[in-house]
Amino acid sequence: MLKITDLHVHYGGIHALKGVSLSVEEGQIVSLIGANGAGKSTCLNTISSLVPASSGQIIFMENDITKSAPHSIVKSRLIQVPEGRKVFPQMSVAENLEMGAYVRTDKREVKADRERVLNMFPRLRERERQLAGTLSGGEQQMLAIARGIMAKPRILLLDEPSMGLAPILVQEIFSIIREINAQGTTILLVEQNAHMALSIANYGYVLETGRVVLEGPATELAANDEIRSAYLGA
Amino acid sequence: MLPVLGFTLLGVTIVLIVLLFKFKVQLTLHTAGQIAYTPLMFILAVLALNYLLVGLEADRIYFLQQTVYGISLGSVYALIALGYTMVYGIVRLINFAHGEIYMLGAYAGFFAVTSMGLHFVLALIFAMAAAALAGVLVERIAYKPLRNAPRLAVLITAIGMSLLLQNVGQKVFGSIPRSFPRQFDGLYQIGGINLDQSRIIIFLITFLLMLALQYFVNYTKPGRAMRAVSQDRDAAQLMGINVERTISSTFAIGSMLAGAAGILVAIVFPQIRPTMGLMPGLKAFVAAVIGGIGIIPGAVIGGLLLGVSENLVTAYLSSSWRDAIAFGMLIVILLVKPSGILGRNVREKV
Ligand SMILES: Nc1ncnc2c1ncn2[C@@H]1O[C@H](COP(=O)(O)OP(=O)(O)OP(=O)(O)O)[C@@H](O)[C@H]1O
Ligand SMILES: [Mg+2]
Numbered sequence: 001m002l003k004i005t006d007l008h009v010h011y012g013g014i015h016a017l018k019g020v021s022l023s024v025e026e027g028q029i030v031s032l033i034g035a036n037g038a039g040k041s042t043c044l045n046t047i048s049s050l051v052p053a054s055s056g057q058i059i060f061m062e063n064d065i066t067k068s069a070p071h072s073i074v075k076s077r078l079i080q081v082p083e084g085r086k087v088f089p090q091m092s093v094a095e096n097l098e099m100g101a102y103v104r105t106d107k108r109e110v111k112a113d114r115e116r117v118l119n120m121f122p123r124l125r126e127r128e129r130q131l132a133g134t135l136s137g138g139e140q141q142m143l144a145i146a147r148g149i150m151a152k153p154r155i156l157l158l159d160e161p162s163m164g165l166a167p168i169l170v171q172e173i174f175s176i177i178r179e180i181n182a183q184g185t186t187i188l189l190v191e192q193n194a195h196m197a198l199s200i201a202n203y204g205y206v207l208e209t210g211r212v213v214l215e216g217p218a219t220e221l222a223a224n225d226e227i228r229s230a231y232l233g234a
Numbered sequence: 235m236l237p238v239l240g241f242t243l244l245g246v247t248i249v250l251i252v253l254l255f256k257f258k259v260q261l262t263l264h265t266a267g268q269i270a271y272t273p274l275m276f277i278l279a280v281l282a283l284n285y286l287l288v289g290l291e292a293d294r295i296y297f298l299q300q301t302v303y304g305i306s307l308g309s310v311y312a313l314i315a316l317g318y319t320m321v322y323g324i325v326r327l328i329n330f331a332h333g334e335i336y337m338l339g340a341y342a343g344f345f346a347v348t349s350m351g352l353h354f355v356l357a358l359i360f361a362m363a364a365a366a367l368a369g370v371l372v373e374r375i376a377y378k379p380l381r382n383a384p385r386l387a388v389l390i391t392a393i394g395m396s397l398l399l400q401n402v403g404q405k406v407f408g409s410i411p412r413s414f415p416r417q418f419d420g421l422y423q424i425g426g427i428n429l430d431q432s433r434i435i436i437f438l439i440t441f442l443l444m445l446a447l448q449y450f451v452n453y454t455k456p457g458r459a460m461r462a463v464s465q466d467r468d469a470a471q472l473m474g475i476n477v478e479r480t481i482s483s484t485f486a487i488g489s490m491l492a493g494a495a496g497i498l499v500a501i502v503f504p505q506i507r508p509t510m511g512l513m514p515g516l517k518a519f520v521a522a523v524i525g526g527i528g529i530i531p532g533a534v535i536g537g538l539l540l541g542v543s544e545n546l547v548t549a550y551l552s553s554s555w556r557d558a559i560a561f562g563m564l565i566v567i568l569l570v571k572p573s574g575i576l577g578r579n580v581r582e583k584v
Contacts, residue, residue, distance in 0.1 A: 048471075048472060050468055050471060050472070069476070070471035071471060071475060071477075074471075074472065075474055079472070082469065082472060086466050086472075087469070088462055088466060089466075090461070091461065095458070098458070102458075102462075102473045102474050103473070103474035151473070151474070
């Protein structure tokens, strides 16, 4: 469904991605793990075209999207929930959800989806009229994910959805990710919380200073000694 | 009798202001909010103040008369200031060529009325369309290539663009002022105050345009896109918003309002010339900063405040203070509250 080959990305003089290749099959959850600065967000942002690729290729649903504009990528329903939430602080929760459905024209279904995400996140329903900037960090994260779902994604890229959340909320977020996936959305999950990320994934990639150093079925990665010592703290 | 009326009106005004702030959701940064109510509140506040001035009857009328002039001038500043503030909100750029767009609007209106013989309303629409086109072109030609350039480079380009348009204007339209044909001759008297038809029309049209803008920014898709881009450009792109198109439409709408201001001014001050955009442009910029740049209702408040202050200063001190007051107010606001009247000094934490 999504296939990246030999992707290179530079920020000025910094060579952030040095030939990353990975692929995500339809219906799967794929996790991308790695330490700070490994290039995980860069990878997602390049897929979404917020950052230009220096070379390499990104294929989504048989289309080369390497040079597509960010908004046309969203139209093909490849959706990213960015790192650090990035909700619209001066819009209400309701308006943020509407922004998520910005490219959609099927008004009736949008309404139904809205109900669906509000059921998924009852806390957001209580705060529909509140400005997103005044939500707590965890609530903003929920809103960011809910907003992503409102776009009716074929594939959802999630950048560190558990960052800065209390353990109980992390559990909740991960079970929601699983639920979204069960309802038919493919997921590419970037996480520092390697343990959790691998526990729900089918397949995993380990990124280190811009290179994929290890990949394999999630269960195998979770059992791998190197990973255990480097990322799982065991 | 008069003080009672004054206090009542003042009370009503305060209640209105409180109500406005209660619905802060719509008033905060980057939302259009209750833009259109601001002028109404201004009038109420001024009326209230006026009735509180229990001095001589004649003085009261003089004060009110000057304020009426101030409000119509101020609504023109407000219209221009809206363009500055919207563009700043989207691309963080002070578009110094904005005053020249206002000038082009006046000329477009002039030719629409004279050469094409159009009715005033059509001429107004024509001026707005021409200004929108000019604004979008300026953005395409001058600012778009500099999208990722340092801000100083863009600022200098903006000043250059302003000078360029002034000089092209001199070349094309000639440097001799043209006289905009008189449109409205009506003159009404209410309680001893002269209300000329043209000033009423300026105020009404400004009010309608602000209502339209308020609706556009809050409830339409492109309006929402505009707010989204101004709050977080990357996130806006991730929603599928075409940022370049949003920037263009922001320039178009801001310029449209400036174009309207150009032709509206010409019905009261009929002398139009290629350099006419300079001072009002600067003052509208000051108005935008006073209200809080990037904040749409702020532009309206700043514009009206500036217009009224200018006229009162002229009336009670001397006309030589007229221009000084604008920049004096700018200095005061920069010292006291640099983010402007409606601005916030701290950005909200995430
Ligand atoms: N806009 C930028 N300009 C310059 N360098 C950047 C930029 N964004 C990222 N980098 C650099 O690229 C490298 C990869 O950054 P990236 O944000 O992709 O890491 P990450 O894996 O997402 O890290 P984290 O887990 O901390 O979010 C880092 O060395 C970072 O400093
Ligand atoms: Mg990151």
